[in-house]
Amino acid sequence: MRFVVHQKNKSEIPGKPIFIGTKKQDTIHITLMAYDDERFVEVTIETIEDILKYTEQYKNVWVNIDGIHDVAPIKKICTLFNIHPLIAEDIANTGLRSKSDIDDDFIFTVIKMMFLGKYQRLHAEQVSMYLTKNILFTFQEQRGDVFDPIRERLRNKKGRIRANNLSYLKYCLLDTIVDNYHLLVEIFGENVEELEDRILSNPNKDILESINKNKIELNYFKKNIRPAREAISNFKNYKTPLITKREQHFFNDLNELIGRVYEALENYKSMLSEQLTVYSTHVNYKLNEIMKLLTIFSVVFIPITFIAGIYGTNFEFIPELKLKYGYFIMWGFIIAVALSMLLFFRKKKWF
Amino acid sequence: MRFVVHQKNKSEIPGKPIFIGTKKQDTIHITLMAYDDERFVEVTIETIEDILKYTEQYKNVWVNIDGIHDVAPIKKICTLFNIHPLIAEDIANTGLRSKSDIDDDFIFTVIKMMFLGKYQRLHAEQVSMYLTKNILFTFQEQRGDVFDPIRERLRNKKGRIRANNLSYLKYCLLDTIVDNYHLLVEIFGENVEELEDRILSNPNKDILESINKNKIELNYFKKNIRPAREAISNFKNYKTPLITKREQHFFNDLNELIGRVYEALENYKSMLSEQLTVYSTHVNYKLNEIMKLLTIFSVVFIPITFIAGIYGTNFEFIPELKLKYGYFIMWGFIIAVALSMLLFFRKKKWF
Amino acid sequence: MRFVVHQKNKSEIPGKPIFIGTKKQDTIHITLMAYDDERFVEVTIETIEDILKYTEQYKNVWVNIDGIHDVAPIKKICTLFNIHPLIAEDIANTGLRSKSDIDDDFIFTVIKMMFLGKYQRLHAEQVSMYLTKNILFTFQEQRGDVFDPIRERLRNKKGRIRANNLSYLKYCLLDTIVDNYHLLVEIFGENVEELEDRILSNPNKDILESINKNKIELNYFKKNIRPAREAISNFKNYKTPLITKREQHFFNDLNELIGRVYEALENYKSMLSEQLTVYSTHVNYKLNEIMKLLTIFSVVFIPITFIAGIYGTNFEFIPELKLKYGYFIMWGFIIAVALSMLLFFRKKKWF
Amino acid sequence: MRFVVHQKNKSEIPGKPIFIGTKKQDTIHITLMAYDDERFVEVTIETIEDILKYTEQYKNVWVNIDGIHDVAPIKKICTLFNIHPLIAEDIANTGLRSKSDIDDDFIFTVIKMMFLGKYQRLHAEQVSMYLTKNILFTFQEQRGDVFDPIRERLRNKKGRIRANNLSYLKYCLLDTIVDNYHLLVEIFGENVEELEDRILSNPNKDILESINKNKIELNYFKKNIRPAREAISNFKNYKTPLITKREQHFFNDLNELIGRVYEALENYKSMLSEQLTVYSTHVNYKLNEIMKLLTIFSVVFIPITFIAGIYGTNFEFIPELKLKYGYFIMWGFIIAVALSMLLFFRKKKWF
Amino acid sequence: MRFVVHQKNKSEIPGKPIFIGTKKQDTIHITLMAYDDERFVEVTIETIEDILKYTEQYKNVWVNIDGIHDVAPIKKICTLFNIHPLIAEDIANTGLRSKSDIDDDFIFTVIKMMFLGKYQRLHAEQVSMYLTKNILFTFQEQRGDVFDPIRERLRNKKGRIRANNLSYLKYCLLDTIVDNYHLLVEIFGENVEELEDRILSNPNKDILESINKNKIELNYFKKNIRPAREAISNFKNYKTPLITKREQHFFNDLNELIGRVYEALENYKSMLSEQLTVYSTHVNYKLNEIMKLLTIFSVVFIPITFIAGIYGTNFEFIPELKLKYGYFIMWGFIIAVALSMLLFFRKKKWF
DSSP states (O other), rough: OOOOOOOOGGGGTTOOOOSSOOOSSSEEEEEEEEOOOOOOEEHHHHHHSSSHHHHHHSSEEEEEEOOSSOOHHHHHHHHHHTTOOHHHHHHBBTTTOEEEEOOSSSSEEEEEEEEGGGGEEEEEEEEEEEEEEEEEEEESSSSSOOOOHHHHHHHHTTTTTTSHHHHHHHHHHHHHHHHHHHHHHHHHHHHHHHHHHHHHHHOOOOHHHHHHHHHHHHHHHHHHHHHHHHHHHHHHHHTTTSSSHHHHHHHHHHHHHHHHHHHHHHHHHHHHHHHHHHHHHHHHHHHHHHHHHHHHHHHHHHHHHHHHHTTSSSSSHHHHHTTTHHHHHHHHHHHHHHHHHHHHHHHOOOO | OOOOOOGGGGGGGSSSSBBBSSSOOOSSSEEEEEEEESOEEEEEETTTTHHHHHHHHHHEEEEEEEOOOHHHHHHHHHHHOOOOOOHHHHHTTOOOOEEEEOOOSEEEEEEEEEEEEEGOEEEEEEEEEOSSEEEEEEEEESOOOHHHHHHHHHTTTTTTTTTHHHHHHHHHHHHHHHHHHHHHHHHHHHHHHHHHHHHHHOOTTHHHHHHHHHHHHHHHHHHHHHHHHHHHHHHHOOOOOTTHHHHHHHHHHHHHHHHOOOOOOHHHHHHHHHHHHHHHHHHHHHHHHHEEEEEEEEHHHHHHHHHHHTTTOOOOHHHHSSTHHHHHHHHHHHHHHHHHHHHHHTTOOOO | OOOOGGGGGSSOOOOOOOBBOOOOOOOEEEEEEEOOEEEHHHHHHSSHHHHHHHHHOOSEEEEEEEOOSHHHEEEEHHHTTOOOOOHHHHHHHHTTTEEEEEEEEOEEEEEEEEEEOGGEEEEEEEEEEEESSSSEEEEEEOOOOOOHHHHOOOOOOOOTTTTHHHHHHHHHHHHHHHHHHHHHHHHHHHHHHHHHHHHHOOOOOHHHHHHHHHHHHHHHHEEEEHHHHHHHHHHHHHOOTTTTHHHHHHHHHHHHHHHHHHHHHHHHHHHHHHHHHHHHHHHHHHHHHHHHHHHHHHHHHHHHHHHHHHSSOOOSSOOOHHSTHHHHHHHHHHHHHHHHHHHHHHTTOOO | OOOOOOOGGGGGGGTOOBBOOOOOOOEEEEEEEEEEOOEEEEEEESSSHHHHHHHHOOEEEEEEEOSSSSSHHHHHHHHHTTTOOHHHHHHHHOOOOOOOEEEEOOEEEEEEEEEOOOOGGGEEEEEEEEOOEEEEEEEESOOSSSSHHHHHHHTTTTTTTTTTTTTHHHHHHHHHHHHHHHHHHHHHHHHHHHHHHHHHHOTTHHHHHHHHHHHHHHHHHHHHHHHHHHHHHHHEEEEEEEEHHHHHHHHHHHHHHHHHHHHHHHHHHHHHHHHHHHHHHHHHHHHHHHHHHHHHHHHHHHHHHHHHHHHOOOSOHHHHHTTTTTHHHHHHHHHHHHHHHHHHHHHTTTO | OOOOOOOOGGGGGGOOOOOOOOOSSOOOEEEEEOOOOOOOEEEEEESTTTTHHHHHHEEEEEEEEOOOOHHHHEEEEEHHTTOOHHHHHHHHHHTTOEEEEEEEEHHHHHHHOOOGGGGGOOOEEEEEEEESSSSEEEEEEOOOOOOOHHHHHHHHOOOOTTOOOOOHHHHHHHHHHHHHHHHHHHHHHHHHHHHHHHHHHOOOTTHHHHHHHHHHHHHHHHHHHHHHHHHHHHHHHHHOSSOOHHHHHHHHHHHHHHHHHHHHHHHHHHHHHHHHHHHHHHHHHHHHHHHHHHHHHHHHHHHHHHHHHTTTTOSSOOOOSSSSHHHHHHHHHHHHHHHHHHHHHHTTOOO
């Protein structure tokens, strides 16, 4: 499904969360994971106030909300956890560009999660992440995401994820999203490379369409990844007590990774431009062939048609017409003219 | 409204303020805001000398003059506040390129303020800012600007604006102007991206016009933003006691921001170039199709028209004409020729 | 043989080595070289467990396995030497991109070895290298490689290779592979330069095909060398006790070398693009010539054919037809028209 | 007037000043300004030996020679002031590229002064500057230059020019020349921008000529400014006691300025290239329209002309000819064919 | 004469000097210059062993060998002075790319010397330089080189050349070669600039050929200068006791110089590309004019020829044919049609 941007809704009353976007899911689904080095608990939240019980007991609480069309719970959460109304509004608006707001006591990140959905179609879904001292909210448009490996690592105490705090978890989530960019761009790149080989060995009329389809896909990638890159590079520039120096290092790595992804996109972009040139040259070459054919036919037949026309005139006195073999002489002449034209083209190596 | 540059008027007598430009407003309107950390006053100035009362009492005085076609008050202000006649002249000339003159006791900045006016049309209006120790003058072509949020912050003592001095206010004004560049460029960029999708999926003959309109708009942006970028980068290079070290930092940020805006423009520029290539390839492709059609018709009909011509000759002795079914034999022959031509094109996959 | 990428097989059960790729060899062939400064032994291994005897006695053991279609021995080796199942899987998959996994106790590198095989055809073969403390495994798709000079140096105690440890050997192997890239790219480059001279002096219709063939070859190079460059640049970024500081220096040199190779490729790429433009201009020029010819013929014959047509009409009263020399007057007129057309083109320097 | 380069004369006997170039002025005119912080004198020199009187009395002497076609005085000056014969030769040769020879006891600079002369035409005139301890010679092709503001500053003791020594004066002269480059390039740039708007909104056949004229002008700029840039950058690289550390700073600024001028030229160059592409696309588009028209006419008339041809044959037995309304049936058929062709093009949206 | 690369001969038995290349000279000519600060001797060597006499007496000996087709003396020299057989082989192979082998006790450089020979034709000749402690060998393909100014300086004790050792001499020789590159590239550049002006003001059909000839020449330059640049940049990277720190500085300068030469080449390359685009646009424009002419003629004559055809049909009953002035009415109609077509084109401003 193609992602739809609802720019015009931007003029809504600010600070009041209104769901903006195409409804992707009907019911809201909230899951909570609370953990520290020792303990781990995973529950489905029915009443929003229940979250408070976990934030009191655990150092790290991750609340994932699937479905943001129903703004009431979002509003409730925001009120309960003292989240700024403007941010609440942003969460409910799925037409935002990726961005990061980094402050001393919270980090709010909007990012597009890209993945291959049903029938291998490219999906982009907006994920909003709100991180404060001991709670991380993630808001998604619908169930299903790319975070399962991280959930697994949390459950199994695999890697250093449980020992670290929530900003590390946030890093992991962003890293997973960017890794998916990388994967998708690589698959895209292989299509482009394959197309290149096809264009070079056998260009036909589907090629232009294929190039254009690839270009549209590339634009879709760039539209999603370019703001994401800026959102992530923000972590490098701003300092906040929520991110330790050691974690800063991870965000820098992430920044480099998304930079490489973007570089790869640029590379594929220039490949597509080049392909267009190759195709264009091929079209020119074929035009030449077409014109040669037309010219050969015209140049051969135009003079002889003229000759026939001459003897079709009704002048009273045309000496040739009286000749007994006039008709055959005309044919002889016509054939001579036609052959000499053909010889001329032969000599010019037109065929 | 398109901005008009009056280069030729440059040769006027220097040092005498003459209004150069299209008249945008009839009456001059002067507002004054005087403030310090504690106090705030906002008045409309009728007599220019009144300004002096506020500069005596307040640390920070911002005088905004809307309407510069009437040069008398400008001259009066300049005389009263000891502003150099050449600067007075610059203020009255709306055809200047953006620039910054930074000196030890004043900073004079000319910059284009861009915004969307009525009917969503792009406007550029020249704003001149003259900053000295405790007074900041801003001269605008007409009422209405993008500074209202800053006025609000001054009134409400919101943020650090009241606690800071006038160079910070000047930074805020420039920042607002640049932020508007950013916004407008982003809207422009979305148009360009949309156009790209349209070109790739369905190019038609309006496309060339759309590309060209976008290019004109882009040039308009670049013409206004490029000098503005230089004007702002000047703050980085020159040192003046009017700007504290801490504020210098803000101007550096501003410099980066306008740099990013310009970079985005460059990006859209290369997108438009690319679009032109795509369109050009499409035109080539269609030319090919047209020529194919012409060639098929010509190549099929030229030989058979020739045959008909032959039997239209008036030779006395043409054996075929005497045959009873000569006419039908000719038709048979003509159809055979035409079909073989069509088969030839079929084999070549021309249709 | 062109290398085939089996992307779809990526979804196989992870961690279980399955041979993915086209079978290149039927029997597995394992050779072992064990050496230190003093001693050197070279044997063919029949039973995998025999390797252990050498690792116990020698500081440096290089085991080369030719043929990876039979996954059983690979599995056995991996189990015996405690190699992670995911790496075992990678070894058996010949469709990987080049890469380096660098850890504290092992370095695993996948790289494409390129060489000219039979009939001067370009080959790419995947080589996987697994290095731990005192053993280096190299897995190749089939017998025959570019490492013979290194084997010779090991046997003859030539250079510093015997005095150094296995990471130096690994560097030498990679260096040889990259040197071969260099050689092949240079040969390719000479073809491109030769083609350029041919295009510039005498462009004909085989040129487009030659350019395209070169482009395909270039893409093949880039596909193999680009990931290799990343794999090698990894050695610069990551630190591991397996590589001494002095050896790090060699890897940096190698990194520079492959960078230069890639740069040369980019250079040839832009040469090919330029060649396409030259060819395209030539095609345009020829189209012009064709159209001139067609136009001359058409413009000369169209009016005179029309004149003949006029006198072929059957009106009852056409005064000219009654003239005694009407026919000759018509001829005179026709010739005058034709000549004036030709003069017109002559004046325009069309021929 | 276009500047003429006389490359072939380079092979003259070296070391002997011969005037090479087009004669621009008949009489030589020498003016001298001698000054120090306190004193200032300005005289016209008739006898070259008179210069010595001033060099004895004043710390700074600037001798300006207008007219270099008469080599005798140049030779005399060079002999008198111990200037190397090769430099004397360079002074007399107006076909040199800009350059700087920097030595311990002299600085010799050749630079092109550009300005708008009569009828707004671009002029380039060679200025040679020879600086030693207390004398600066400037040789110009003819009277009239861009140095008047500097003369004014010298006379009026305005700015720091009188307090500084001759290398500062030299800097001022070069700065004025480069400032003029800047001005001219900006005027040129405005023409280019204006042309761009014209191309985008209404391209017609004068455009190609305008683009080409701009390109020629651009080349003229680049030819003069590129070597000037190198000549000025030389001051950065070489050290000489003639330039103090503080002045070095000015030369660095000058270097930056000319760098920016050159950058602007590059920018306009790429704009012109882009304009060519736009124009080219437009030409392609129009070709398409032309071909459409030709094709519509051909495709409509070719079949119906064929039909008429058929009934112009002289077969003895053509059944249709005998029909009473045969002629009108033919017309009906012809109209049907023509209309169906037109409908076909209508459906294809060709008109 | 165009330089011929003999790549295939590379597979000769290594280490045995065989002359590879086109014979340029029949007799070998050896000259020797021996010098130190005080003494200088210049002799022609007949017997190779004589060289030893000078190496014993002088600190610096420069042996120049003209003619390398006769491998016997080369072999003898190499044996006598302990030069590695592989280097001897390289000396005799004139098909090498420029390169530098820098070791602790020798420096071997192969470089192409370019100069204008007879009839202003571009020549490239291979020069091999072998430098050890107190002897420098230079091997040239034939007599005549660009080193005469250096010989003069050696003879006349001009400059610091005699006071320095052989690595300085080698630097001087390389510098002279690179200076000649510079000169030739500048002459080439002037041709390119001149061509540009010609293309812009009056493009005709010789232009394409001229561009292509320039491109071939450019490629010839790049082929020779690119490897030379690498050979010279090697001096920067490698350290050898043969080059003092102070001399290292000279080699760095040389490196910069050749870098600038290469940069200039790149500049001319992009100028040529641009010229091709200009020419291509011009060709397109002319095609447009041609097609306009063809279309005007076709569109005017096709309908009227059809009309004539109609009245050439032999239907028994064609009312118009019976009219007394039918023929003149037809003419009237034909003229009306033709004129309206012409008016249509006039309105479209086609002529």
